[in-house]
Each structure stands twice: as C-alpha cells, then as structure tokens.
Amino acid sequence: MLQKNHSPESPKVAPFSSLVKPLNGGKTSFTCQSLLGSPPFRVVWLKDTKELSSSQSSKIRTIEDSSMLILDRITTSPPFWITKPRDIKAKIGQTVELDCIASGFPKPEIVWKKFTDDMWTNINYLQNAQISNGHLIINSIDRLHAGSYGCSASNKIEPNLWTEFVFSVEGPRVAPISPLVKPVIGGKTSLACQNIEGTPPIQLNWFKDGKELSNSQSIKIHTIEGSSMLILDPISTSHSGNYTCKVSNNFGSDSYSTELLIEGPPFWITKPRDIKAKIGQTIELDCIASGFPKPEIVWKKFTDDMWTNINYLQNVQISNDHLIINSIDRLHAGSYGCSASNKIEPNLWTEFVISVEGKLFL
Structure with a gap:
C-alpha cells in the first residue's frame, strides 16, 4: 500500500503477484511499485489487514517508490478451527446466523451440508438460506429447516475438518386433516385436528376460505387440550370450500388445509x-x-x-x-x-x- 504526504497527485500502485510459486519450505517475493504520484512515498505491507514488519520469516526492502516483500521458509498448514457451529434452537419465522470458521494455509474452503434421505447433502437447495463461505444465514425458519447439519473445512492438506450440529425448530405441529365421512348434501361429516408437537398451552382455530369459524346452526367446534373436532351437520352446498386448522403457541404456529367439495x-x-x-x-x-x-x-x-x-x-x-x-x-x-x-x-x-x-x- 502506497501512502502520500500532502501530495497534489495521489499515488497508484502497480498490480503484483508472487515472483515464484510459493511452495512449502520454499521462498518467494512480491514487488510493489508506484506508477503515479508525487514523492515522498510511504510503502506499507499488510497481511489480512494487519501491517507487516521484518521478521525471521519475512523481510521488507524499500527503496524510494518501490518495495520488496520476501517470504523465506514458507510453511503450509492443514485447517484448524477458529469457530465451530453449535446446536441451536429457533422459533418458527425467526432468522438464525451460524459461523463455521477455520484457518490454515492455503485458506480453507468451507462447505455446509444437511443430513437428508440418509445422506449428507449440500444445503444450496434449502429455501431462505444464504451462504457466504463460513457464514450461514437462514431466514423465516420453518420445520423443513430442522435436522442435523455439518460443515467441513479443507485446503488440500490433510487432515480435513468436519463438525456436526443439530438445528431444532420450536413450535407446534399439526397433523394432516381430511373429512372422516364423505360429505354429501343433507348428511353429516367432521374434520379432526390434532397437535402432534409443541409446548403447551396450545391454541387451535378453524378457518374456511381464510375466515375464522365459530359455532353456528350447522357448524359445531369441540376443542379439548391439543385436539379439535369440526362437525358439519346438516351439510349444504355452502359448506364447500377450503378448511384450515391452525395450531399456535408461544413459539410459533403451524397449519394444515384441505378442500371440502360437497357432492350435490x-x-x-x-x-x-x-x-x-x-x-x-x-x-x-x-x-x-x-x-x-x-x-x-x-x-x-x-x-x-x-x-x-x-x-x-x-x-x-x-x-x-x-x-x-x-x-x-x-x-x-x-x-x-x-x-x-x-x-x-x-x-x-x-x-x-x-x-x-x-x-x-x-
């Protein structure tokens, strides 16, 4: 990096790369040269944003507007952990962020996976997931995100790293619903809704075509703890529509819908x-x-x-x-x-x- 001292023209540095391919135990160097600018210049070398100085394994030689960084006895290293993700619990609809960070030389590559269908699969297919190498963001958590996850770190120098963690989603879960008896005009049928997961207290609500239902002359709702029964009697064509059972608690909600078509x-x-x-x-x-x-x-x-x-x-x-x-x-x-x-x-x-x-x- 070139710095100017009250110069009317800013400096511009020439692109550079290692003069010799860096190999384990070998030696290489980089040359930094100013293309533009008015002297005097100050040349500074940085590694991972931190300023370098001469040491046992690196030497800096600066003459006027050019500088050479010499790396001697280059060492490679397998990846090692900086931050490993831990088991996490999230609420439905929440956003979570996790880090899987490793260091080493060359810089390790991070790969995130999820255990699906008896195998570890890359999680690029996950909805609402954003991956930036060692950083994972999952927005609008739902139950499909729950499960076992893992991340690996590798840089072609053994041993590679692997760690696993469990992602739990808190909140109720409703069982699928369907009419217990085929609905026919003038007859009677019912829909049963059962919460199969979640921390009490659980609230259950019925909806038809998006509007909440309540007891009426032909509709009866019976709810006991984590289950509810919707009874239609007598059935008429007006009962045709999309029925939804929604369960909710302090950690979120879940719902299941079914279409009821009344034959008549x-x-x-x-x-x-x-x-x-x-x-x-x-x-x-x-x-x-x-x-x-x-x-x-x-x-x-x-x-x-x-x-x-x-x-x-x-x-x-x-x-x-x-x-x-x-x-x-x-x-x-x-x-x-x-x-x-x-x-x-x-x-x-x-x-x-x-x-x-x-x-x-x-």
Missing part, C-alpha cells in the same frame, strides 16, 4: 328468460347452474316436434353456459330450453321463447 345435484344460479329481438340484432343469454361435480349445460331448440341440440343453428356461439346469436333472423324464433346435469339427480331443465320482430328485406 345442480341448482340454478341464472335461468334464461323469454326474449324479443329485432331482425339483424345480436342477443346473449345465460344458463348458469352450480353444484358438485360441476354441472354440464346443454342448449336445445324445439324443432319438428322434438328437442334438438342447437349446434346446427347458423350464427350461434355456445360457451357452456353462455349463448350468443348473431344476426338474428326468423329461423331463430321459437321455443328453447337448457338443461344442467352432473350425474346427481335431479337434473335441471328450463324453457324460454325467442321472438323475432321486424321485416326481412331481400
């Missing part, structure tokens, strides 16, 4: 009504039904004393429950119907009339 016959959302249209006009109609499984909509027209699928009609566009008829003419007039079915009885059927007004000009 179709029911009307929108039925088409009688409509009057002028020749050349465009009309749109909706025939919308709900239910589970999702109902299939079929459009028909009463022609030649029978109900016929309307796909044969000109200028007709059908998108399941939406019907568009462009450029209406008298051939479009008549009785129509639409059905909704999902293989659960009863199916739905409704009829409507399309009247066409006006004269047709040729």
Whole structure:
C-alpha cells in the first residue's frame, strides 16, 4: 500500500503477484511499485489487514517508490478451527446466523451440508438460506429447516475438518386433516385436528376460505387440550370450500388445509328468460347452474316436434353456459330450453321463447 504526504497527485500502485510459486519450505517475493504520484512515498505491507514488519520469516526492502516483500521458509498448514457451529434452537419465522470458521494455509474452503434421505447433502437447495463461505444465514425458519447439519473445512492438506450440529425448530405441529365421512348434501361429516408437537398451552382455530369459524346452526367446534373436532351437520352446498386448522403457541404456529367439495345435484344460479329481438340484432343469454361435480349445460331448440341440440343453428356461439346469436333472423324464433346435469339427480331443465320482430328485406 502506497501512502502520500500532502501530495497534489495521489499515488497508484502497480498490480503484483508472487515472483515464484510459493511452495512449502520454499521462498518467494512480491514487488510493489508506484506508477503515479508525487514523492515522498510511504510503502506499507499488510497481511489480512494487519501491517507487516521484518521478521525471521519475512523481510521488507524499500527503496524510494518501490518495495520488496520476501517470504523465506514458507510453511503450509492443514485447517484448524477458529469457530465451530453449535446446536441451536429457533422459533418458527425467526432468522438464525451460524459461523463455521477455520484457518490454515492455503485458506480453507468451507462447505455446509444437511443430513437428508440418509445422506449428507449440500444445503444450496434449502429455501431462505444464504451462504457466504463460513457464514450461514437462514431466514423465516420453518420445520423443513430442522435436522442435523455439518460443515467441513479443507485446503488440500490433510487432515480435513468436519463438525456436526443439530438445528431444532420450536413450535407446534399439526397433523394432516381430511373429512372422516364423505360429505354429501343433507348428511353429516367432521374434520379432526390434532397437535402432534409443541409446548403447551396450545391454541387451535378453524378457518374456511381464510375466515375464522365459530359455532353456528350447522357448524359445531369441540376443542379439548391439543385436539379439535369440526362437525358439519346438516351439510349444504355452502359448506364447500377450503378448511384450515391452525395450531399456535408461544413459539410459533403451524397449519394444515384441505378442500371440502360437497357432492350435490345442480341448482340454478341464472335461468334464461323469454326474449324479443329485432331482425339483424345480436342477443346473449345465460344458463348458469352450480353444484358438485360441476354441472354440464346443454342448449336445445324445439324443432319438428322434438328437442334438438342447437349446434346446427347458423350464427350461434355456445360457451357452456353462455349463448350468443348473431344476426338474428326468423329461423331463430321459437321455443328453447337448457338443461344442467352432473350425474346427481335431479337434473335441471328450463324453457324460454325467442321472438323475432321486424321485416326481412331481400
């Protein structure tokens, strides 16, 4: 490093490297030369940010604006520990930082691993993990981060170093939930939620589509210590949705969700009504039904004393429950119907009339 003394022009040092490849027991040197700047100069050598001075194994020779650092009897050394990571406990959502630091010459390389599927695996795959050689940061801790970890230090000089530590995540853990009985309209079913890990006291809450549930005419919740039962009776289509059981304590929370689809016959959302249209006009109609499984909509027209699928009609566009008829003419007039079915009885059927007004000009 070159330092100036009240000079109008700052010094600039030339790039340098070892003149001879450093080998164990050998000798090498570095030369520092100023390219720019106004004298006088002060040349300082630093190792790992600490200033060097002449010693038994290193000599410094400085003449004006150049200096030579001579290293004699170079010694290599295997890695040795500075800081080893220890077992750690973290709360869910917390951020943790760990150090695995070793020294030696050449500088040791640090590799972090996690014991997964009966083998030690590099942890680069871990979510929310940041690695900077000997420093590990894990953000937003969850249960997937818990387990046995290790870090190694090696610099191609034996012996390498290896240490292991355990990462524990505190907080409750909920068991998967599913309906105990297949939900059918008019029937009864229940969902059981069980906390399987965590320090009391444990709180359990039920949610449907993100909104917290409470006791009502068709919903009953029974909670005892670390378990809870959600009962739906009688079941209706309104009970379809995404159900979540959330367990929490002072160390964090965990949740599990399941989708509840209530099987039931179709029911009307929108039925088409009688409509009057002028020749050349465009009309749109909706025939919308709900239910589970999702109902299939079929459009028909009463022609030649029978109900016929309307796909044969000109200028007709059908998108399941939406019907568009462009450029209406008298051939479009008549009785129509639409059905909704999902293989659960009863199916739905409704009829409507399309009247066409006006004269047709040729």
